[in-house]
Amino acid sequence: MKKLALSDEILLKIEKPARYIGNEVNCVVKNPESVDIRFAMCFPDVYEIGMSHLGIQILYDMFNRRDDVYCERVYSPWIDLDKIMREQKIPLFALESQDPVRDFDFLGITLQYEMCYTNILQILDLAEIPIYAKERGEDAPIVIGGGPCAYNPEPIADFFDIFYIGEGETVYDELLDAYKENKKQGAGRLSFLERAAQIEGLYVPQFYETSYHEDGTIASFQLINSHAPSLIKKQAEMNLSDTVYPQKPLVPLIKVTQDRVVLEIQRGCIRGCRFCQAGMIYRPIRERSLDFLKERAYEMLKATGHEEISLSSLSSSDYSHLQELVYFLIDEFGTKGVNISLPSLRIDAFALEVMSKVQDVRKSSLTFAPEAGSQRLRDVINKGLTEEIILKGAMEAFQGGWNRVKLYFMLGLPTETEEDIEGIAVLSDKIAREYYTIPKDQRNGKVQIVSSTSFFVPKPFTPFQWTRMATGEEFLEKQRFLNGKMREQLNAKSIKYNWHEAEVTTLEGIFARGDRKLCQVIYDAYKDGCIYDAWSEYFDYGKWLKHLEANGIDYRFYTSRERKKEEILPWDFIDAGVTKDFLWQEYEQAKQGAVTPNCRQKCAGCGAMTFGGGVCFEPRRKEGAND
């Protein structure tokens, strides 16, 4: 029997022991003795969430292709096991070998959302790795972070040795080779970090120092090690049809959030919604070829036995060969009981035709993400969706037999007025009214509209990175106002309104545009028991407020403050391709409610062309085509 780090008794006492035993289908087994580098790849949340993440599967596959590397996985132990590990002093272990993580060469942590920050500290703590990078000795693993939150790594800068800015496919090989070389020469940790700092895209936070003005803004961000560059250039994989992609993804032994084959059809987005960080940092849009996708779809379904395949991208409708790909999947796999899931699809005739083929119309719902309630505000955020398109799409769907609609909106967008908020209720009602124009005998029962709002959090590398975020009180006021308006609508009974928690949004806003002063706050909150902040049952806002205050921080400095153009932003040392000038210009455009055409219509000169590929070099389509 495979060696396990936990005893039978512990495994049988905790929830879902399968989270901790490894042994999944397609799990990579290597002899740890016969590799040069042991890499622990961590998603700092519970197993079911972490196992659903495509990025880790890509990197796991990529690292393990190397004979000299054994990449294993680690997830956050759930609260029940966390307690036992602390009581019994069991060090955190990797799933494959069940060996302690502290004995590995690297600990890689993916940073997918801000609310996982305390879980990073939990991982380090349970692994018995010093939480602060500066306290780590020669034998501690190199702790490296990557993912969307690495685009502003400053609130967690003190806990990492290296941040990888950009897409993982590009410079990991170089980094691993440098590590081997450094080890061979018998050089130490500092020497390795200096080598790493010279690799494009890698940021070693301890080589930089920040000083602040009296008002808390950044006075300077300076190099204190000559090996480090002053600007870190984001990494992008420019040939997505000739790169690593798992052929045999891991299949967990228990049900996880994303229990299906995920086919990433393209990376990036042409739309340029001004609130959307992903739409900016993954520029330029790059498509994978149809042949590549067909082949991978076939291989992955065969190797996993999954009964569902899902297309992944920021806006699937913009993929050039979408129809061909979707019809291929339906013809090839639809008859074999494979579900085909198409998220982020714009509702149009094609989408409705496909949806009626792949799902039960009576049970499924249509999803629209207008994001804002009025055309004025949709223009501010550059969301190209118009009321006309929504109503037309909804009507076609209603005629096709659908009667459920989901709508997603944000509250607290820049320049938002009460009229814009009321627009959310009015639009929800208009869709219901549209439904009831269909003669009664042709309707499929009552219409159900579910409108959800989240609160807008300004993110780095978006045109709204300078904007003032609403306060918790303002958010709640907006929510109450909207709730009242929803009730006033003619079809109020057909509309269900869902909302999001305001407190957790405030904390997300603090971290999103935070600086290094927050490291201490995160440390203190963690030591005081904050963990799994993304889980509402564990989120303790009171503790966070306490530690912000104890550290002399007025959090409104990070959230509810309009920044000036000249201000040094904590993430200014990162060159994400999209220039600060472009973002500012977009911010100005937003304030005037002026729309910027998408990348395929007209180049907006964002700066992403420096990557030398993608949409920036496609022949421009005719005005209005594809839209």
Next chain:
Amino acid sequence: MIKARVKFNKSGTMKFIGHLDVMRYFQKAIRRADIDVAYSQGFSPHQLLSFASPLGVGLTSDAEYMDVQLNSLSSPEDMKQKMNAVMSMEMQILEITTLAESSKPAMAALAAADYLVSLKDGYPAVPDFEKRFQEFYNQESILITKKTKKREIQMDLKSYIYKYAYTRESFYGKSEETSAITTAQEYKNGQKVYLQLICGSVVNIKPEQVMEAFLAYLGESYNPFAYQIHRMELYADTNAPKGEANPNGCGKERHLVPLSNYGK
């Protein structure tokens, strides 16, 4: 449509995977092996699989049974090989038999089960275990209280413990060499008992209940973590075709056959 009965084992770390996840595991393994399984009709078709008796988390087994309906089948041996190639070494198919069209599902045919209950190392042993267990069994009746949602009922275990032994040889009446390979884990302390218990939809007795009663008889409490329970076989009773609980049900003698030999 072809009906087939799949016998498989479950050992090692796979014991931590619960019944619903084992079902999901098979659904995916069947796809990986490209078995021509039959699906239900409708918008969310599912494979036509049914399991004889869900095994609890933490238990291991040499004899799990799953009935599957197939559109076509090359040969049982070929299917077994294809499936084993894509399954965990800790969960492997032992035997596939085809069933008569009219055969009852494994779940409905279930009449008895064999278990091995072993003390795990590191937990206190029962002094004179074998002697004490015999004393326990030799009582006139073994009364236990079974708690249901609404009430407590008293039942006598005695007639439901069909047999017991301390070695596999005496349990089955044949030598170790001629017995099938078992995946049951062995423990250094050597304290173990083999039990044959009634099971099925009419009366179902779990080995945990027997051990709990035994320890209560000794004046001690049962620690569920101290024992490893391993299922060894599942049986149908050819003399109780409606699933009556013998010997109280149909009044005939029991005639137990492993589920893999039933319904051909």
